[in-house]
Amino acid sequence: MTLLDVKNLNKQYGTGTVALSNVNFSVKEGEFISIIGPSGAGKSTLLRCLNRMIEASSGEITFDGMKVLQLNKKELRNLRSKIGMIFQHYNLVNPLSVIENVLHGRLGYKSTMKGLLGIYSEEEKKGALEIIELLGLEEQIYKRCDQLSGGQKQRVGIARALIQKPKMLLCDEPIASLDPNASKIIMDYLRKVTNEMGITCLVNLHQVNVALTYSDRIIGVKQGKIVYDGLPQYVTKEIIQDIYGTESGELILDIGGNRGA
Amino acid sequence: MGPDIFTVRRNNRIFFFLALTAITVSSIIVTEYDIAKGFTSIYKAITWSLSNFYPDANAMTRLPDIMIKLQETVLISIAATTVAALCAFFFSIFGSKTTKVNSILSTLSRGVASFSRNIPDAVWALILLFSFGQSALTGYFALFFATFGFLTRTFIETIDEVGDSSVEALRATGASYTHIIAHAYLPL
Numbered sequence: 001m002t003l004l005d006v007k008n009l010n011k012q013y014g015t016g017t018v019a020l021s022n023v024n025f026s027v028k029e030g031e032f033i034s035i036i037g038p039s040g041a042g043k044s045t046l047l048r049c050l051n052r053m054i055e056a057s058s059g060e061i062t063f064d065g066m067k068v069l070q071l072n073k074k075e076l077r078n079l080r081s082k083i084g085m086i087f088q089h090y091n092l093v094n095p096l097s098v099i100e101n102v103l104h105g106r107l108g109y110k111s112t113m114k115g116l117l118g119i120y121s122e123e124e125k126k127g128a129l130e131i132i133e134l135l136g137l138e139e140q141i142y143k144r145c146d147q148l149s150g151g152q153k154q155r156v157g158i159a160r161a162l163i164q165k166p167k168m169l170l171c172d173e174p175i176a177s178l179d180p181n182a183s184k185i186i187m188d189y190l191r192k193v194t195n196e197m198g199i200t201c202l203v204n205l206h207q208v209n210v211a212l213t214y215s216d217r218i219i220g221v222k223q224g225k226i227v228y229d230g231l232p233q234y235v236t237k238e239i240i241q242d243i244y245g246t247e248s249g250e251l252i253l254d255i256g257g258n259r260g261a
Numbered sequence: 262m263g264p265d266i267f268t269v270r271r272n273n274r275i276f277f278f279l280a281l282t283a284i285t286v287s288s289i290i291v292t293e294y295d296i297a298k299g300f301t302s303i304y305k306a307i308t309w310s311l312s313n314f315y316p317d318a319n320a321m322t323r324l325p326d327i328m329i330k331l332q333e334t335v336l337i338s339i340a341a342t343t344v345a346a347l348c349a350f351f352f353s354i355f356g357s358k359t360t361k362v363n364s365i366l367s368t369l370s371r372g373v374a375s376f377s378r379n380i381p382d383a384v385w386a387l388i389l390l391f392s393f394g395q396s397a398l399t400g401y402f403a404l405f406f407a408t409f410g411f412l413t414r415t416f417i418e419t420i421d422e423v424g425d426s427s428v429e430a431l432r433a434t435g436a437s438y439t440h441i442i443a444h445a446y447l448p449l
């Protein structure tokens with residue numbers, strides 16, 4: 001079943017940079033897709049247009065039957081509550097504890113008063129505890145987030161997204177600030193989220209080998225255009241070179257050689 | 262080709278200096294201020310204040326009176342600061358780039374804040390003294406305006422420092438504007 005459908009999507013920042021031009025793709029429920037491409041290609045812009053953190057210039061986006069670009073304010077909150085987002089720099093509220101940050105994921109469902117005072121139901125708190133355990137953070141639960149390691153912070157980020165009970169996760173360079181060990185843990189968790197909970201994942205990555213290892217499908221972006229959309233098995237050296245330019249191509253594909261490791 | 266940036270800077274500086282001089286000179290003329298006399302009077306001012314402010318026997322008899330006024334002053338300053346902090350909170354939220362509701366309101370609150378901060382509290386006191394006479398209210402307002410401006414600026418800087426990263430995350434969960442203020446900024 002199609003969960004997300006993007007048609008003729010364009011984005012121009014002011015009168016300057018054209019960040020996306022005529023982007024078309026669709027995503028099936030339960031797919032794990034990596035979006036690869038050089039820095040500045042438009043990957044972040046693309047993800048953020050999907051939940052309207054950035055307003056697209058023109059085009060059509062359908063998510064779960066909703067016409068994303070036509071939603072009013074209230075409907076937009078509803079849309080966002082169904083889409084979790086994970087960031088390169090985790091974007092936690094640092095002075096707050098892990099559990100408080102995780103519960104922020106429920107704010108999209110709250111009335112003004114309840115959200116303002118931070119009133120969460122017993123069920124929500126139980127859900128938060130379960131997810132925190134699932135991500136192996138039970139020992140950090142009352143720690144301030146600025147005392148956590150990068151990998152732990154990103155797991156809090158994932159927990160905050162999961163407690164939304166989302167249909168889709170948008171991950172913008174989730175492992176770009178992490179060491180290889182923590183990166184593997186995070187990617188394994190994301191893959192598990194798709195496999196076991198059936199949550200669709202759209203992941204921006206610049207590590208081609210990681211993308212090839214974990215994804216069901218690869219979308220290659222270059223200068224705001226989709227230049228590849230297909231299975232990771234069919235990503236050849238030529239395609240990588242086309243996306244990244246000739247020099248970097250060899251280097252990245254070499255690492256991509258030991259896939260499945 | 263546009264004019265060289267260094268030339269523009271230098272011209273700006275010259276213009277600024279000239280404007281400042283013009284304002285100074287015209288205020289001297291308007292207030293009939295005698296520069297030479299201003300400097301020679303410094304000595305007189307010192308002797309005057311030494312002879313008048315030095316506590317003598319009389320001062321002791323007035324001490325209870327002074328204590329009452331002192332207590333009043335402390336209470337006034339507490340009241341002024343609390344109310345100023347509350348107002349500054351709202352103005353800083355409207356004023357900061359990351360939390361502003363719209364640009365007009367933002368510019369307006371920043372403007373009000375810098376205006377009341379850049380006028381020193383002594384000047385506020387003078388202005389209010391002439392308008393309201395010497396009363397508790399005058400003192401209250403003088404403290405209020407100066408504290409309000411100062412706090413607003415400080416709060417705005419703090420909010421800007423948090424940056425938009427956690428705000429972005431909360432916005433992406435579907436949190437509303439008030440939720441974001443309450444959960445991303447108030448924890449500070």
Ligand SMILES: Nc1ncnc2c1ncn2[C@@H]1O[C@H](COP(=O)(O)OP(=O)(O)O)[C@@H](O)[C@H]1O
Pocket residue numbers: 013017018019037038039040041042043044045046
């Ligand atoms: N807020 C913005 N204002 C203007 N230009 C921007 C803005 N954000 C991104 N861009 C430009 O849009 C292009 C795509 O950026 P981005 O989506 O961040 O790429 P990526 O995530 O692939 O590195 C870049 O050329 C970038 O400079």
Ligand SMILES: [Mg+2]
Pocket residue numbers: 040043044045173
């Ligand atoms: Mg990016």
